[in-house]
Amino acid sequence: MHSTLVRAQNVFGFFTTVAFIVGALVAVTGYFSLPSDGNSLDVSVDLKNVQVARGRPHYYSSKREEYAQIRFDLDADLSPLFTWNTKQVFLYIMASYPPSVSSASRDSKKKGSSPSPNPGPSNAIIYDKIITSRDEAHLELRNQRSKYQITDISGRIANRHNATLEVAWNVQPWVGALTWGTSSEGRSKAFAFPALKSTGAGGGGAATATKKKNVAGEQTMGSAAPAA
Amino acid sequence: MAVAGLSRRPPSHPMKNCWTFPLINVRRLLSGSLMVFLIPATAYMLWKAISLITDSSHPIVVVISESMEPAFKRGDILILWNRQSLVKVGDIPVCWLPGRSLPMVHRAISVINTSISYAPVKVIQQILTKGDNNEVDDIALYPPGQNWIYRHQIVGLVWGYIPLLGWVTIALNEYPWLKAIVMLTLVLGILLD
Numbered sequence A: 001m002h003s004t005l006v007r008a009q010n011v012f013g014f015f016t017t018v019a020f021i022v023g024a025l026v027a028v029t030g031y032f033s034l035p036s037d038g039n040s041l042d043v044s045v046d047l048k049n050v051q052v053a054r055g056r057p058h059y060y061s062s063k064r065e066e067y068a069q070i071r072f073d074l075d076a077d078l079s080p081l082f083t084w085n086t087k088q089v090f091l092y093i094m095a096s097y098p099p100s101v102s103s104a105s106r107d108s109k110k111k112g113s114s115p116s117p118n119p120g121p122s123n124a125i126i127y128d129k130i131i132t133s134r135d136e137a138h139l140e141l142r143n144q145r146s147k148y149q150i151t152d153i154s155g156r157i158a159n160r161h162n163a164t165l166e167v168a169w170n171v172q173p174w175v176g177a178l179t180w181g182t183s184s185e186g187r188s189k190a191f192a193f194p195a196l197k198s199t200g201a202g203g204g205g206a207a208t209a210t211k212k213k214n215v216a217g218e219q220t221m222g223s224a225a226p227a228a
Numbered sequence B: 001m002a003v004a005g006l007s008r009r010p011p012s013h014p015m016k017n018c019w020t021f022p023l024i025n026v027r028r029l030l031s032g033s034l035m036v037f038l039i040p041a042t043a044y045m046l047w048k049a050i051s052l053i054t055d056s057s058h059p060i061v062v063v064i065s066e067s068m069e070p071a072f073k074r075g076d077i078l079i080l081w082n083r084q085s086l087v088k089v090g091d092i093p094v095c096w097l098p099g100r101s102l103p104m105v106h107r108a109i110s111v112i113n114t115s116i117s118y119a120p121v122k123v124i125q126q127i128l129t130k131g132d133n134n135e136v137d138d139i140a141l142y143p144p145g146q147n148w149i150y151r152h153q154i155v156g157l158v159w160g161y162i163p164l165l166g167w168v169t170i171a172l173n174e175y176p177w178l179k180a181i182v183m184l185t186l187v188l189g190i191l192l193d
Helices: A004-032 A103-111 B026-054 B167-174 B176-192
Strands: A042-055 A065-077 A086-097 A122-131 A138-145 A164-173 A179-187 B060-062 B077-081 B093-095 B107-115 B123-130 B154-162
Touching: A004 A164, A042 A164, A042 A179, A065 A086, A065 A122, A065 A164, A122 A138, B026 B077, B026 B176, B093 B123, B167 B176
Parallel strands: none
Antiparallel strands: A042 A065, A065 A138, A086 A122, A086 A164, A122 B107, A164 A179, B060 B077, B077 B154, B093 B154, B107 B123
């Protein structure tokens, strides 16, 4: 009953029981001390500039396609997300734009059959940041260049209307459940991807002067060239 | 007082009615083996129960690579849930591509929705993933000719995290002698009790 092996077993068993209980307590209390409503966080994002160019934005692009480069302003205060159970916060900004009409739904409209359901917007992350401590949780970015270029599966991204930028985050705990959140204030105003740059300089996202084609009804907020 | 002439039969041992061979008591061996098999059987039952609840073939995975650091380190355990029909950008799908021996845990950075009115699944999603710790997205890691992953290749989305507990699995897989020792200890422990 008191041999070394039995003592070692008892210690190990006690250790695992305590570790399990402490882990469960940390997970539960950490989850409930996160802000329940993402709207209470102070985040806002504004589009500063968007340019559409044609080229090979990715290392694997086998053919030239249209891609968009975005510049934005971001104000975010994510410190309420940092509880004792928060290991890191993954902040990301996604561009949300209406999907291209698939040929299937185009055909069904022609035949007069029931309209295909709206599949929802396409989303792509244009910028992300990993925040590991509360001190870094205040972000103020001005005219920040996006990390990733947006391409669409159809190869065309120009002249799409009703696109927005949205801020969202993913809280990564030390133990327990991962949570995702977004704020209704963290949505930019709707903008449109402008027409292709007519200079035809492919393969680069340089901020050369954009000659806009005159497309009626286009929201021009997104196409204004910024003061560098 | 001596009772002359009477011989006493030795008292019969209760176990002596079964087959007893020298050194091995078969009944005790059989009941001991039952106890030994109970352990992996219970584990398997729990695993399958969790699989049913989460609707995932592999509801608990161990992180092997460092492509999602600093969030997921080698040896961490991830718990998955597979009942979502649509994937959102920012989710962390675990995708098992055809022909691969291990799944890939990366973040969905681009999701394209296409509606197909004639299919039972109303929305087809094309998902592009990228590890947080990687510079570029995962297209180089997909099978040649495939530029997106699809919902049916996803084994589950990550919702739960337990640090460090997966090192047991990693050690057992990388050092087979360790596995043999653990099994032997378990078996001996049951049999000798």
